[in-house]
Amino acid sequence: MSEVIIVSFIVLIFSIVIHEVSHGSMAYHLGDDTAKRQGRLSLNPLKHIDLMGTILLPLFLVMLNSPAVIGWAKPVPVNFNNLRDRKWGELKVAIAGPLSNLCVALVCALLIRFFTLGEGMTLILSVAVIYNILLALFNLIPVPPLDGSHILFTFLRNYEVKAFLTRFGFFILIFALFFTPFLKILLSATVFLGNFLTAGKLLI
Template identity: 45%
Template sequence: MISIPYLICSLLSFIPAIVCHEAMHGFAAYKLGDPTAKRAGRLSFNPLKHIDPFGTVIMPLLLMAMNMPVFGYAKPVPYNPAYFKDPKKGDLIVGLAGPAANLVLAIFGALVFTVMSFVLPVNQLAQNQLFYYFYTMFLPMFSLINLYLMFFNLLPIPPLDGSSIFAFILPRKYLPTYYKVQQYAFPIFMIVIIVVPYILKFNPIGIYLDFTAGNVFDFLFSFGK
């Protein structure tokens, strides 16, 4: 059964993670000359502007209930590569801006954790329940969820951010076919990552996230132990 503190910390970690992720996509596109995201109101840090009912709410709750790594997605930020001087390069920069934002947030959470571990010993933190949960539960969860989102989105599967790397190195003549595949790849992928672990008792995405996000997390939080 999911505890109330765990649920609260998960939501307070996940929502800022996806909001910053999507806002940075839009901000990168805007700095490259594309006003599409700004006109759509997607440069905002207001969560309501970015929430996708399934990807932001239902899927993370399902993953929590299944004891799987918590990740998800928000509504994709609209942008138009035609505004970029170099569409392929611009698409790559916009694609990597979201994961980069999550990495910065994860490092920030680890820095706060490390500073608190030196300034306030755990036995002193235990005297204040709010600070105790903030230190022992929220900060590690905040960084880990941001790392999960970062590495999940770096998978080279359309329309995840990692696919922008694939598109960058793909010859231009294959791009039209690639963009057609995009609209079918993601729904199939989402079904697979939720259904496969139950049917085959094998979770490739969980293994991947443990190896990538898990190891980076261990490194970031090793300084405060």
């Protein structure tokens, strides 16, 4: 297993944990303490591992020599009925995850862009930039179980479309990842944004 793959896997775990804790923290801020009561507002990766999304899918993508290794953590439990903001609460909780990843990517990109760092640190930060942008874009896809679906459902009033996406969204997602160029397109957009933020100083 190459150095980049090892760094990528560690960064991926770190990034998806931040992503999920951000969902729970926003829900807690809006009045729902479900995640807190279940111990999910923790940065301990063991509390967030999902067998499929955190272990099997990333390893499978590595074995396939995928251009990107993506995944997800066990979703943080949220009771939307407890949120004080009934109109926009679900959207705020959903968007908190991708926004946290974009914030991490931006901080890492600025460090690369404006500071002279060693090759090892630049590699780690470069991987963090790429994976956090990738996670943000990936999770904004408006298909369940991703965050984008909650954002879409905030505005979508068509029950039949909601029911269809809820029932078949996961299968649509898997098909798009493995049988279409979608992942390569997503990665190209990610690298473009990463190079833009770092002024072309990415090390990967």
